[in-house]
Amino acid sequence: MSGTAFLKGHGTQNDFVIVPDPDGELELSAATVAALCDRRAGIGADGVLRVVRSAADPVAAGMAEQAEWFMDYRNADGSIAEMCGNGVRVFARYLVHAGHAKPGELSVATRAGVKRVRIAEDAADGTPGGITVDMGRALLPGPDDLTVTVDERSWPALNVNMGNPHAVAFVADLAHAGHLYDAPATAPAGVYPQGVNVEFVVDRGERHVAMRVHERGSGETRSCGTGACAVAVAAIRRAGLDPADTGRAVSWTVDLPGGRLVIEEFPDGRIEMTGPAVIVAEGVLV
Ligand SMILES: N[C@@H](CCC[C@H](N)C(=O)O)C(=O)O
Numbered sequence: 564m565s566g567t568a569f570l571k572g573h574g575t576q577n578d579f580v581i582v583p584d585p586d587g588e589l590e591l592s593a594a595t596v597a598a599l600c601d602r603r604a605g606i607g608a609d610g611v612l613r614v615v616r617s618a619a620d621p622v623a624a625g626m627a628e629q630a631e632w633f634m635d636y637r638n639a640d641g642s643i644a645e646m647c648g649n650g651v652r653v654f655a656r657y658l659v660h661a662g663h664a665k666p667g668e669l670s671v672a673t674r675a676g677v678k679r680v681r682i683a684e685d686a687a688d689g690t691p692g693g694i695t696v697d698m699g700r701a702l703l704p705g706p707d708d709l710t711v712t713v714d715e716r717s718w719p720a721l722n723v724n725m726g727n728p729h730a731v732a733f734v735a736d737l738a739h740a741g742h743l744y745d746a747p748a749t750a751p752a753g754v755y756p757q758g759v760n761v762e763f764v765v766d767r768g769e770r771h772v773a774m775r776v777h778e779r780g781s782g783e784t785r786s787c788g789t790g791a792c793a794v795a796v797a798a799i800r801r802a803g804l805d806p807a808d809t810g811r812a813v814s815w816t817v818d819l820p821g822g823r824l825v826i827e828e829f830p831d832g833r834i835e836m837t838g839p840a841v842i843v844a845e846g847v848l849v
Pocket residue numbers: 577638643644645646647648649650727728760778779780781784786787788789790
């Protein structure tokens with residue numbers, strides 16, 4: 564990887580090393596990803612976004628007609644995940660930064676399918692415009708008796724799949740989730756054979772919550788876009804406002820340690836996530 568160009572970016576402080584690889588020439592092993600994401604010996608990040616033309620990657624070649632670019636997302640420990648909500652906004656910001664796309668609409672191929680992205684124009688003072696992603700529909704596969712446990716505390720939880728797996732637990736106080744150095748336990752056994760992202764949520768006001776997240780493969784992060792969508796879906800169901808039943812779109816504000824995301828669910832089940840994404844540095848690996 565010596566001599567490889569990289570960038571660093573974040574969306575609500577969920578941060579990523581961006582590795583442009585338009586023609587799919589790089590061998591990005593799990594060990595290389597973990598080394599790049601190491602916050603003391605590497606660049607430091609919650610994950611890596613490899614930017615490759617869909618046609619140049621066997622995983623995405625089938626999506627090449629719909630989306631020129633494939634977001635090859637990896638967690639900080641080198642594991643592969645299906646989708647990253649903050650990552651796809653940062654990925655879109657990179658495409659504009661690099662001149663591969665213009666503000667407006669574009670499609671990005673991911674392991675969870677093609678995602679439509681809307682990039683707002685920057686403000687007159689240069690403040691980057693927000694980015695909205697059509698995150699598709701949430702699946703709620705159960706079971707009804709799902710629980711999340713940290714130390715001596717357990718909470719009922721909702722299993723929400725946003726392309727990747729989430730367990731959402733409403734808690735009395737976000738501090739009750741503790742240090743989150745280790746992955747919270749879930750029960751019954753076998754619900755998440757590939758691991759799970761776990762969200763802890765408190766009410767903040769009308770259609771407004773705050774959350775913490777322990778991410779599969781990355782530990783506690785400052786933000787998780789798919790997690791915020793899962794939380795909004797859980798909060799909307801909890802409030803009895805399922806848009807499929809009411810026929811009305813509903814919007815929820817989700818505060819994370821690293822910033823704010825706004826999530827909207829539509830009567831057809833589609834979920835849109837809006838939030839910031841910025842590029843903060845570029846360099847070359849030595
Ligand atoms: N931070 C991401 C989610 C990244 C993947 C996740 N850790 C997993 O393994 O599913 C987001 O913003 O959605």
